[in-house]
Amino acid sequence: MVDRGATPAAVPDGAVPQEWPARPELNLALNRVGLFDWDLESTRIHMDATALEILHVPPERFEGRIGDLGGRVPRTDGAMLDAVVSRAMKDGSEVYGAYYRARDDEGTLHWVYTQGRILRDGDGRPCRIIGLLRDATQELSHGLEPREPAEERRHQTSVVETITAALAHARTVQDVIDFFKDSRAVEHLGADLLVLGLVESGRIHLVAEGPEQHYIPGTRYTRLDDNFPMSEVIRTLSPRFVESREEFAECYPWLWERIKDIGISSAAYLPLIAQARPIGALGLLYRGTRGFTRQERNLYIALSSSLAQSLARAMLFDQEHDLAEGLQQSMLPRRIPDIPGAQIAVRYRSARMGRDIGGDWYDVIPLPGGRVGAVIGDVQGHDTHAAAVMGQLRIVLRAYATEGHSPATVMARASSFLHELDTDRFATCLYAEADLTTGVLQLVRAGHIDPMLRHTDGTCRRLPVQGGLPLGLSAEFGRLDYPVETVEMDPGETLLLFTDGLVEQPGADLDDGMHALAEQVRTGPSELVSLADQLCDVVEERVGEDDMALLLLRRHGAAARDSGRLRQHIAPADPEALQAARQMIRTAVRAWGARERSDEIELVADELVTNALLHTDGAAVVTIRMLPGRERRVRVEVEDKSSALPRRREPGEAGVSGRGLLLVDRLADVWGVEPRGTGKAVWCEFVVPGRHAFTEEDPAADRP
Known part of the structure; x- marks a missing residue:
């Protein structure tokens, strides 16, 4: 202008x-x-x-x-x-x-x-x-120009530089308080004693005094209208310089009676003003009687202005941190469900630099048939937008998994959802679906870090997973095919899912971070919660700009084990496959000691397979297995490619259609329908008498 x-x-x-x-x-x-x-x-x-x-x-x-x-x-x-x-x-x-x-x-x-x-x-x-x-x-x-001795000028310059440098590194109000609690702060300021008070709810809270042995009882909380120098400078918004013992005794008799024995004779009290409002006061006390030159007064005023700005910045940071932490926690699951056959520990730690909010998340999704889904992910960015996108993505990914979609389909649909949002963010993600009864683990990776597996002897190895593009990008470039990696997890082994904040450090190689993590897991405690805490403690010792999410899933070693699952694929015009499926069911039921219900199970399974072949255009897949637990149950599932749900209806007097599901409802103890991504599965369960506990030697166990 x-x-x-x-x-x-x-x-x-x-x-x-x-x-x-x-x-x-x-x-x-x-x-x-x-x-x-x-x-x-x-x-x-x-x-x-x-x-x-x-x-x-x-x-x-x-x-x-x-x-x-x-x-x-x-x-x-x-x-x-x-x-x-x-x-x-x-x-x-x-x-x-x-x-x-x-x-x-x-x-x-x-x-x-x-x-x-x-x-x-x-x-x-x-x-x-x-x-x-x-x-x-x-x-x-x-x-x-009023001249000052060279030594005094150097001292004042040193004071300004020291205090400014110290306050520049203070992020929180506690950081500022800790500096003034340090005995070196008194030395830097050239005073014998100092006090720092902050305005809280209409009172002055004395938050720091140095040295601490000179704390004066009755001054921790004081009112703004009390006859104290701190109260005065906050009310008037002007500094107060007390230059003699007589002035102290005359103006502040109550305070003087409590400090005269420690030799205080003069003091400088400075208001801390930020954005035209008082936020506190700083008192510098001296044992010797002294006057304050114009240069000294200007120096103190400049220091109080710098301190006030640092405190205001720290207060704003604390407020933003509380808001960000509340928003972040509201986006993450409130509680982790109890999963039979597994122990789970989750942790989240915010960055020690930045705005303490990001897009890292975890989730645990109970699935039918003794399965569980575990998710770890990281939305690009460190702001409230990233947290909001994370919350939406977590919810839709859980919904897709609960609907019964395959792991690859869950990831593809989540990518399409993120691409359709009005945002320029992408996200990395790792989805693991674990069958806790068999130990089969299916892993799908979208631009995320590979998981790790901790064995029962404590050794830890990286699980290489062939991955696809991050969520959002794969949909944008039309590359929605996500390969699925299948591994087995033995009882007592632990799956580690984590975001890059756990292993990445500025200037360090990712492989070095992965090796360091593997060593920490190997030498860490075997108890899952203690292991999670220790890994988080290691992260908190570092100063980084990224937050961290961690999910540990351990398959119980003492969990009841089923006798394996048996599966048969049946084409529409393949009578031999249909006959093989019937033989498979008959043999499994008898081997599992369920001969009393053999006819019922075989009849219901045959009815479900027949319905799938008659009323859909594709093939059917029949699966039979024994579920673990106190009550032994045989579960039969028939999958097809149709999304049309079956309906049970009463047939007419001369009708023959509609009797199938009526028969299933009468013979099975419980039955239902589950969406399975590209189709559905009709399932039913039969309670069978307990003859013996199943072991690895069961004749039908783990048959190919």
């Missing part, structure tokens, strides 16, 4: 202006006085060409923002100037003035003087500042 027409044509050196008296614009230009007009409501600022020249700001780089000047003013001078302007606006002053330094293109510092008049609206609120600035280097070179 530069008005290039506001400056008259330059007068040649040595020439005398022809007009008398000289116009104000010419007078200002000849004396190198720049003008500015600052609109406090819109935060826009207008500066003329002379003002920009004094600050060495190229006109083409100035767009009317205060931030455009930031690189030209050192941080300490900027903090001091902010404090001067803020104090003038708060105490009702009409004008202010201050010297500060500015940096030219070569980095050389020169002095600038600024003066402004504060304009207020009808309610007395500052709305505009109109002022001037001029180069004061020559003026101060003639001795007008």
Whole structure:
């Protein structure tokens, strides 16, 4: 916002202006006085060409923002100037003035003087500042600048640098408090004692004091209207400098009676103001009687401004962290279901840097027939959008798995869903479907990290899974085929699913992280919950920018085992396959000691197979197995490619259709229908008398 027409044509050196008296614009230009007009409501600022020249700001780089000047003013001078302007606006002053330094293109510092008049609206609120600035280097070179001893100047510079550096690394309010609780903070500030209080619910909470042995009872919580120096500076928004024991005793008698024995004689109490509101106060106490020079007071005001900004930033971070953590936890499952035959442990840890929210998730999905689905995934990004996408993706993936789709179909449909969302995010995912009765494990990977398997002897190995593209990308590029990897998990073995935050570190190779994880699992505790906690503790010791999700699934070693499953594929015009299926059912039922119900089971299975072949266009697959548990049950399943569900109906007097499911309903103890992705499965179960417990030597077990 530069008005290039506001400056008259330059007068040649040595020439005398022809007009008398000289116009104000010419007078200002000849004396190198720049003008500015600052609109406090819109935060826009207008500066003329002379003002920009004094600050060495190229006109083409100035767009009317205060931030455009930031690189030209050192941080300490900027903090001091902010404090001067803020104090003038708060105490009702009409004008202010201050010297500060500015940096030219070569980095050389020169002095600038600024003066402004504060304009207020009808309610007395500052709305505009109109002022001037001029180069004061020559003026101060003639001795007008108050000189300080070189040692004191170096000390003050060290204090500013130390405190600024320490607060720059503070992310949370607790980080700031911990710094001031450290005895070195008192040493850095050059004080004998310090106290830090924060405004909480209309009171002042003393959160740090140093050294701690000088804590004064009765000062942990104080009211804003109490006669304490901290209360005063928060009420008035102005610093308070106490320069003698007599002043302390006269102004704050209650406090003086409790600190006089430790030799305190003077103090500086500074309000911590952020966004025009007090958030706390800092007190620096000294044992010796001392006055506070103008330079010292400016230094303390600058430090209090820096501390206030750090605290405000930390408070905002804590609020965002609480909000993010609540959102993240609401997107994850509230509880992990109890799965017969398995023990499961899950963990989530947010990043120690960033916004502490991301798209990592886990889920455990109970499935029919002694199966369980385990999911681990990571949506791109670390923000609330990633968490929202994660929540939607987790729900639809659970729905697809519960509907009975195959693992590959679950992944393909989840990818299509994510692609159809109005988002540019993609997600990596790993889906594992485990049959806990047989130990068969089906794994599907969408751009995710390979899982690991921990054996009963503690050794851990990586399970290479041929994967597809991440969710969303595979649908975009039309590559929805996800290969399925099948492995066996013995009783007592543990499947580890995790996101990259567990194994990836900046600058390190992924394989190194995987090897390190395998070693941690090998040497870690055998108890599942303790193992999960230890792996998370290792992550928390690192500083990273990624969150982490972990899911451990262990197949019970003592879980009851079924006698295996027997399966037969039957084509529509294949009587030999139909006969083989009948023979398979008859042999299995008798081998399992269910001879009393052999006829019923064979009849119902034959009816279900016949219905599948008659009423669908494709083949049928019949499966029979013995379910584990206290009550022995034989389960028969017949799968087909039709999505049409069967209906039981009463046949007419002369009708023959409709008797099949009526027969199934009468003979089976329970029956039902499950969607299976590309079709359905009609199943039924029969309770059989317990003759003996099944072992590996059962004749029908694990028949190919």
